[in-house]
Amino acid sequence: MRMLHTSxxxxxxxxxxxxxxxxQEAVLTQLADLVAGESVDVVLIAGDIYDRAVPSAEAVRVATxxxxRIREAGAQLVITPGNHDSAARLGAFAEFAxxxxxxxxxTAAELSEPVLLRAGGVDDVPVAIYGIPxxxxxxxxxxxxVPHARGHTAVLSEAMRRIAEDIATREPGTRSVVLAHxxxxxxxxxxSERTIAVGGVEQVPGDVFDGVDYVALGHLHGAQTLADHLRYSGSPLAYSxxxxxxxxxxxxxxxxxxGLAGVERRDLPVPRKLATLIGPLSELLDTPEYAEYEDCFVSATLTDRVRPVDAMRKLRDRFPHAVHLDWEPEGGSATVLRYAEAVRGRSDTEIARNFLDDCRGAPPSDREHALLTSALETAGKRDPEQDGDVR
Incomplete structure (x- = not known):
């Protein structure tokens, strides 16, 4: 049997x-192409189909x-929910599906009830696929x-104990697969992963999953091999x-x-690459060498001594998909004053001037200083009762 492990x-x-x-739809369409091109029998999805427990209508349409497409390409699907999904919503109409x-x-109640499949030939051994939500x-x-159980390791150990008991009842030669998040x-x-720590401990040892032919893991977003039979597929797109x-x-x-005859990696297309750019705003906007990043999702760190005004809008003129912006002035001071130290012995005008200086790396101009002074003087002359202050 040939399976495609995703999550x-x-x-x-x-x-x-x-x-x-x-x-997302562009990449997921590629999965159907892989199913058809590689003669895949089963697609495994090890949790976090959706990003939230109540997905939007359009998100449901994209996943559906x-x-x-995967089903039309010839594969069956086995799915378990992750920590982002609503297990109850995802499992609705499961018997009909x-x-x-x-x-x-x-559900926990059905984790030891496998999906039993054969590749198609009369001589093919059955494969029992267990889903641990x-x-x-x-x-x-x-x-x-098991009310005495505490933490992820304890409950997953109990889940695997039940699965091992069920495997022992199956016909000789039955192969076993576990999906776990x-x-x-x-x-x-x-x-980009949401923590699942409980009491400060979220990790479980790999030997919890001993005794099965393959474990399709979900939760971590990078593809990785912990053992030949124990792997993360990672997310199909980068989310950070x-x-x-x-x-x-x-x-x-x-x-x-x-048992496990082989595992091969198949790369997925990248609809939009990620780029992290660092430098003064003028350099990022004008330097020809950055042209290759104009269609990327861009995270920019500006190193200008003075915080540029309207920087994100200017960045998006060249990089339409700029999504993140930091300002780390070159040679900037790492000194951080406590509030009491910052205001001690200073007038309201000086505090306002210093605040602007700290935020953007440059003091207010003469015009800005005049505006601040006028605003503070006006605020000082107002009647508190007119502002709703009934002290």
């Missing part, structure tokens, strides 16, 4: 406020179209009937600038009568 679609997520639905080749495993420890320990020790995170160097991909997994 963390996060359909509906934005990138620093920029809508990503078009980019992607799954429909299974008839159409969409298998949803969304994201298990919030405090909720899962009661749902699993968790932070496994040895994995490397990025800035910390992922700019990652190769977004999926795993093509083959099982045969002896």
């Amino acid at each position: 963390d679609w996060h359909v509906g997520r934005t990138f620093h406020g920029a809508d990503l639905l078009a980019e 179209r992607a799954m429909k 299974a008839a159409g080749g969409l298998h949803l495993r969304t 994201y298990l919030e420890p405090e909720i899962a320990r009661h749902a699993l009937g 968790a932070f496994v020790t040895g994995g490397v995170g990025s800035d 600038f910390s992922e700019s160097a990652q190769r977004k991909s999926v795993w093509l997994v083959d099982l045969d009568a002896d």
Whole structure:
């Protein structure tokens, strides 16, 4: 049997406020092309189909179209929810969906009930695919009937114990696959994952998942191999600038009568690259060498001694997809004054002037100083009762 391991679609997520639905649909369409081109039997989605528990209508349409294309390309789908999904919403109509080749495993009660599939030939060994939904420890320990269990390791150990018991009842030669959404020790995170820490501990040891042929992990957004049979596929798109160097991909997994026969990586297209630019605003706007980044999502760090006015608008004249802006003046002082020190012995006008200086790296001009003085004088002459102050 040939499987495609994916996870963390996060359909509906934005990138620093920029809508990503078009980019997400473009990449997810590529999954259907891979299914057809590589003769994939099953697509595994290990959690976080959506970016929020109540996705927008358009996000649902994008995900539905992607799954429909995958099904039309010839593969069945097995899905478990992640920590961003609503398990109850995702699992609605699961029994009916299974008839159409969409298998949803969304509750703790059914995690030891596998999706049993054969590749198609009469001699093909059955494959039991188990879906462990994201298990919030405090909720899962009661749902699993182990109230003494504490933390991710304990509840996942109980889940795997149940799965091992079920595997033992299957016909000889049955191969086993587990989908799980968790932070496994040895994995490397990025800035775009939501923490699942409980009591300060979110990681679980990899040996929790011993005893199965392949474990399709979700949660971490970078593709990585913890063991031959234990892998993260990562997200299909980058969701933070910390992922700019990652190769977004999926795993093509083959099982045969002896177990795991091989795993190959398949890179995914990048609809829009990420770029991090550093320098004075004038340099970023005028230097020809930056032309290659004009169609990228851009994070810019300006090093001007004085904070440029209207910098983001000017950046977007050249980089329409600039989404993030920092100002770190070259040679700037790292000294940070406490509030009491900043205002001690200064007049209101001096405090206002110094505030402007601290914010943009330059004192107010004569015109700005006159405006500040006039505003402060006017405020000092107002009747507090006219402003609603009834002290």
